[in-house]
Amino acid sequence: MIALPPQPDLDLAALVRTIPDFPKPGIQFRDITTLIGHAAGFAESVRRLSARAETYRPDFIVAVEARGFLFGAAMASAMGLGVVPVRKAGKLPGVTIGVDYELEYGVDRLELHEGAVEAGHRVVLVDDLLATGGTILATAELMRAAGAEVAAALFVIDLPDLGGARRLNEAGLPCETLIAFDGD
Ligand SMILES: O=P(O)(O)OC[C@H]1O[C@H](OP(=O)(O)OP(=O)(O)O)[C@H](O)[C@@H]1O
Numbered sequence: 114m115i116a117l118p119p120q121p122d123l124d125l126a127a128l129v130r131t132i133p134d135f136p137k138p139g140i141q142f143r144d145i146t147t148l149i150g151h152a153a154g155f156a157e158s159v160r161r162l163s164a165r166a167e168t169y170r171p172d173f174i175v176a177v178e179a180r181g182f183l184f185g186a187a188m189a190s191a192m193g194l195g196v197v198p199v200r201k202a203g204k205l206p207g208v209t210i211g212v213d214y215e216l217e218y219g220v221d222r223l224e225l226h227e228g229a230v231e232a233g234h235r236v237v238l239v240d241d242l243l244a245t246g247g248t249i250l251a252t253a254e255l256m257r258a259a260g261a262e263v264a265a266a267l268f269v270i271d272l273p274d275l276g277g278a279r280r281l282n283e284a285g286l287p288c289e290t291l292i293a294f295d296g297d
């Protein structure tokens with residue numbers, strides 16, 4: 114249940130702050146802290162993502178550390194579903210399965226608790242931002258290794274110039290995004 118009334122005309126892109134040269138020279142960092150700090154902006158982001166997620170009839174929402182947790186957890190609660198966290202290496206206390214992946218600005222490893230999803234579970238993946246697609250493709254790989262069916266991946270922000278949406282399309286993973294920033 115979301116307390117604020119829908120604002121279908123609210124411009125979410127205007128609430129995202131751009132910080133040049135973070136964390137490295139040449140990167141235009143799209144900062145969602147200003148979006149989530151705006152009550153109507155956060156509620157509307159969660160509402161729009163949840164409405165799209167519902168069309169895939171998922172059993173779970175899968176949220177990617179760290180910024181994906183903010184949106185994925187709120188969506189899962191609004192939709193009456195549980196949320197499964199996919200975390201950076203060494204953070205989960207139980208037995209994990211993991212996968213290495215490349216970022217726009219580095220290399221990292223993602224892990225999932227064994228048994229967090231079961232064979233046949235249908236999941237929707239959620240993250241704040243789609244850049245190269247490496248993070249979400251690694252997350253999809255983890256889900257499939259666990260036997261889950263990946264219905265779709267949802268994001269607040271797409272950076273189309275970095276090719277993530279094209280990679281997901283080529284991989285056969287349906288993908289939806291709320292807003293896009295060109296020129297990255
Ligand atoms: O499409 P990709 O090229 O994989 O990039 C997108 C990922 O990069 C960012 O996370 P980051 O790894 O910076 O971690 P954070 O959420 O912990 O800040 C972002 O939140 C996505 O998870």
Ligand SMILES: Nc1ncnc2[nH]cnc12
Pocket residue numbers: 140141142143144217242244272297
């Ligand atoms: N340009 C960018 N801004 C914010 N988060 C990111 N993650 C990967 N690329 C990013």
